[in-house]
Amino acid sequence: MKASMLNHGLDVPKLMEDEDCFVVILPGAGDNLDRIRVSKGLESGTVTSLMNELNERQKAILNQAVIEGEVTTRWCMKHFGVARDTVHRDLTYLVSLSILKRKGSGRSVKYVIKQDDSNV
Numbered sequence: 001m002k003a004s005m006l007n008h009g010l011d012v013p014k015l016m017e018d019e020d021c022f023v024v025i026l027p028g029a030g031d032n033l034d035r036i037r038v039s040k041g042l043e044s045g046t047v048t049s050l051m052n053e054l055n056e057r058q059k060a061i062l063n064q065a066v067i068e069g070e071v072t073t074r075w076c077m078k079h080f081g082v083a084r085d086t087v088h089r090d091l092t093y094l095v096s097l098s099i100l101k102r103k104g105s106g107r108s109v110k111y112v113i114k115q116d117d118s119n120v
Contacts, residue, residue, distance in 0.1 A: 009036050033062060057082070058090050062113075065100060070110040 005012055005026070014025040029036050054062070057080055064079075065071045076087040091111055094100040101114040 033059065033066070054094075055090075058094060061090060061094065061111075062099065065111060065113050070103075070112050071100075072110055 010029060011027040014027070016023045016025070057076075060079075061071055061076060064075065071091075073084060073087050073091065076082070076090065077084060080087070091100065091102075095102055095111070098114055100111040103110050103112055
């Protein structure tokens with residue numbers, strides 16, 4: 001776990017004892033999303049920073065999703081002053097990278113940070 005956290009740009013887990021409990025703290029990236037690295041091209045064994053592949057608008061969209069818990073097409077259009085097609089391309093790209101997940105349909109679509117449910 002320690003190596004995996006370091007490989008993904010995060011700090012090592014903190015292990016503590018609290019009375020009769022064992023506590024594991026898995027530190028996240030906090031406000032510095034640039035430090036997150038996601039394994040890509042597993043066949044070659046390389047680890048690259050996914051954040052380096054995103055433009056500034058896409059990074060801001062992710063930041064909004066982290067802070068507010070969700071982001072909408074309308075928010076993006078208003079905040080960035082870009083066309084719906086541009087926002088749609090950005091959001092579709094972030095979904096294709098498995099960073100965001102689309103929730104709802106039609107005008108009520110919201111995009112949230114995708115959680116890995118396989119380990120729950």
